[in-house]
Every structure is written in structure tokens, then in C-alpha cells.
Amino acid sequence: MFLDNKNIILLSTGSFNPPTNMHLRMFEIARDHLNRLGLTICGGLISPTHDSYKKKDLAPSLHRCAMIEQALVALPWVKLSDWEVKQNGWTRTRQVLQYHQNHLNMIITSRLNGSIKVDTSLLPVQLIENLNVSDSNQNTAVNVRLLCGADLLESFAVPGLWNDDDIEAIVRDYGLVVVSRSGSNPHKFIYESNVLTKYMANIIVVTEWITNEVSSTKVRRALSRNESVKFLISELVESYIKEHGLYETLNHDNTLKIYPMDDKKLNIDEPDNLHCTEKRVINCKNSKVRNVAESKENCSKVAILVSENGIIEVISDMETMV
Numbered sequence: 141m142f143l144d145n146k147n148i149i150l151l152s153t154g155s156f157n158p159p160t161n162m163h164l165r166m167f168e169i170a171r172d173h174l175n176r177l178g179l180t181i182c183g184g185l186i187s188p189t190h191d192s193y194k195k196k197d198l199a200p201s202l203h204r205c206a207m208i209e210q211a212l213v214a215l216p217w218v219k220l221s222d223w224e225v226k227q228n229g230w231t232r233t234r235q236v237l238q239y240h241q242n243h244l245n246m247i248i249t250s251r252l253n254g255s256i257k258v259d260t261s262l263l264p265v266q267l268i269e270n271l272n273v274s275d276s277n278q279n280t281a282v283n284v285r286l287l288c289g290a291d292l293l294e295s296f297a298v299p300g301l302w303n304d305d306d307i308e309a310i311v312r313d314y315g316l317v318v319v320s321r322s323g324s325n326p327h328k329f330i331y332e333s334n335v336l337t338k339y340m341a342n343i344i345v346v347t348e349w350i351t352n353e354v355s356s357t358k359v360r361r362a363l364s365r366n367e368s369v370k371f372l373i374s375e376l377v378e379s380y381i382k383e384h385g386l387y388e389t390l391n392h393d394n395t396l397k398i399y400p401m402d403d404k405k406l407n408i409d410e411p412d413n414l415h416c417t418e419k420r421v422i423n424c425k426n427s428k429v430r431n432v433a434e435s436k437e438n439c440s441k442v443a444i445l446v447s448e449n450g451i452i453e454v455i456s457d458m459e460t461m462v
């Protein structure tokens with residue numbers, strides 16, 4: 141039931157839309173903690189989810205992979221794996237772990253057997269160096285562990301999201317390294333789950349005392365409002381985003397409502413059924429309102445109302461916007 145803890149590779153799955161500094165810090169925090177427990181971390185992998193994963197505002201994987209590569213310039217012991225995004229559809233996390241563990245161990249075995257044509261690009265440098273000096277009796281097999289934030293762990297309880305079999309296989313065969321997030325209580329969550337309690341020895345909870353609640357959602361929101369994201373994401377990622385015009389508009393296609401000014405005056409009175417958390421009037425003389433809605437028309441002023449559930453309503457000064 142207990143995993144052999146030699147040669148751990150931390151694998152993190154998610155949208156990385158975009159990758160934030162906290163995605164990177166998660167690896168550092170986990171490595172420090174595991175080292176302190178006497179465990180060896182050989183490397184890390186980031187495996188972004190497939191484009192068909194149903195998540196609002198998900199940028200194409202081409203961009204997400206490129207942004208991860210930019211972010212990882214500052215974290216060379218972690219590598220991007222684009223295997224998931226290259227599949228025909230979304231892959232369950234259990235299979236992602238299975239693929240990477242089998243694949244990496246296959247590469248290691250081939251390498252030890254002297255096969256020259258082995259693509260080692262996913263292997264951490266440290267492990268390759270060990271392999272170069274190792275005799276074949278040495279235990280070089282890797283254990284790929286799922287590295288996640290406590291919110292991902294707690295998503296195990298969302299009805300219909302995860303198969304029970306998969307949850308059991310993930311904790312039994314691979315193991316978890318869970319980084320705390322404010323508002324979560326991973327120890328309590330494990331206690332309340334029979335299967336997680338059964339395999340508790342394979343779950344390492346890392347308490348992050350220097351809490352940082354940056355999330356991709358908040359970064360996307362800031363970008364769409366043209367607010368600074370400095371120190372939340374790497375400068376290289378920020379440059380990539382700007383260069384490709386990503387996240388300039390938030391996609392609320394199904395819920396966007398645009399009121400011509402005749403209907404609602406531009407004094408941002410709330411429409412009857414909308415409780416606003418935010419109200420803003422934007423001056424945009426002779427410009428397209430790109431950060432609010434795809435409009436072909438120019439306008440000079442719009443009012444934006446953002447409700448608690450993320451619905452954006454726009455009041456424009458030109459009927460032609462509608």
C-alpha cells in the first residue's frame with residue numbers, strides 16, 4: 141500500500157490559463173517539504189489539459205504550452221509535457237499519471253539497456269546524470285506523483301467529476317502532494333473520505349504559510365481590465381500574452397447583455413434583476429469596445445456592470461452597438 145518513495149517526479153495537471161507565479165511556487169514549496177522528509181525529487185512536469193476540457197475562457201493549448209515554456213525558463217527542474225494536449229480528446233488524470241510513469245520508466249530502462257535512440261527530453265537532467273553513472277541494479281524507477289492545490293483535492297467530492305476507481309488508483313498507485321490554499325482544509329477533507337484515509341500514507345499535505353491567492357482567473361480578469369499583472373505572472377509570460385493579444389476579452393457570450401442608451405441612461409443605474417459588484421463607465425471615443433464585447437461599431441462611452449455571478453452587462457451610448 142505504501143509507495144516506494146525513491147525518484148519522485150512531481151506532475152501537475154490543470155488549465156494553466158495562464159501559468160501564474162503560484163503554479164511555479166507550488167513546485168518549490170513541495171520540493172522543500174519533501175526534501176525535509178528525506179525524499180528525493182528528481183524533477184517536475186506540467187501537463188496542461190486538452191482544449192476540449194470544458195472550462196470558460198480556456199485559451200488554445202498552443203498558447204498555454206508556449207506560456208508554460210516561458211514560465212519554466214525560471215524553473216529549469218520542471219518541464220512541460222504536451223502529451224495531454226496532443227491526444228484526440230480530454231484525458232482523465234489517472235491516465236495522465238499512468239502514461240507519464242510508464243513512459244519515463246520505459247525510457248530509463250531503454251537507456252540502461254544501452255539503447256541510443258531514446259528521447260530523453262522529458263527526463264530531468266539530474267536523473268539522466270544518475271543514469272549515466274548508474275549500474276543497472278540500482279533502483280532508478282520513478283514514481284510520478286500528482287502535485288496539486290487543495291482545491292483540486294477537494295474537487296474529488298464534486299458529484300460526477302471523478303470516478304471513485306480513479307481516485308483510489310491515484311492515491312494508491314501514484315500518491316498526492318497537496319499544497320494548502322486559503323479556505324481549504326485538506327486534513328479534514330482526507331479525514332472525511334474513507335479512501336483517502338486508507339491511503340493517507342501516500343498523501344503529503346504541504347502547508348503553505350506564505351499564502352498567495354493568485355489564480356489564473358484573477359490574472360485573466362486583471363488582463364481583461366488592462367490592469368497590471370506584474371509580479372503575479374512571469375515577465376516572459378506577460379510579454380507573450382501581450383504579443384498575442386490573449387485575455388483581452390472575457391468570454392461571456394451566453395450572458396452578455398447590451399442595452400442601448402435609449403433604454404438605460406448612462407448613469408449606471410442597475411438593471412432590475414442585476415445586483416452589481418462593480419460599476420464602471422469607460423470613455424472610449426472612436427474606439428471599439430473590445431474588452432467588453434465584440435462590437436463592430438465605434439462608440440464613445442459604455443457603462444459596464446459586473447454581477448456577483450460574473451454576468452457582464454453593458455450599457456452603450458449608441459444603439460448601433462446592439
Ligand SMILES: Nc1ncnc2c1ncn2[C@@H]1O[C@H](COP(=O)(O)OP(=O)(O)OP(=O)(O)O)[C@@H](O)[C@H]1O
Pocket residue numbers: 152153154155156157160162163166287288289290291292319320321352353354355356357358
Ligand atoms: N494559489 C494557489 N495555491 C495553491 N495551489 C494552486 C494555486 N493556484 C493554482 N494552484 C494549483 O495549480 C494546479 C493547476 O491549477 P489551475 O490551472 O486550475 O490554476 P487556477 O489558478 O486554480 O485556475 P483557475 O483560476 O483558472 O481555476 C491545481 O492543482 C491548483 O490547485
Ligand SMILES: NC(=O)c1ccc[n+]([C@@H]2O[C@H](COP(=O)(O)O)[C@@H](O)[C@H]2O)c1
Pocket residue numbers: 153154155156188189193195231232233234292301302303306
Ligand atoms: N476525472 C478526472 O480525471 C478529472 C476530473 C476533473 C478534473 N480533472 C483534471 O484536473 C485538472 C483541473 O484543472 P482546473 O482546476 O483548471 O479545472 C485538469 O487537469 C483536469 O483534466 C480530472
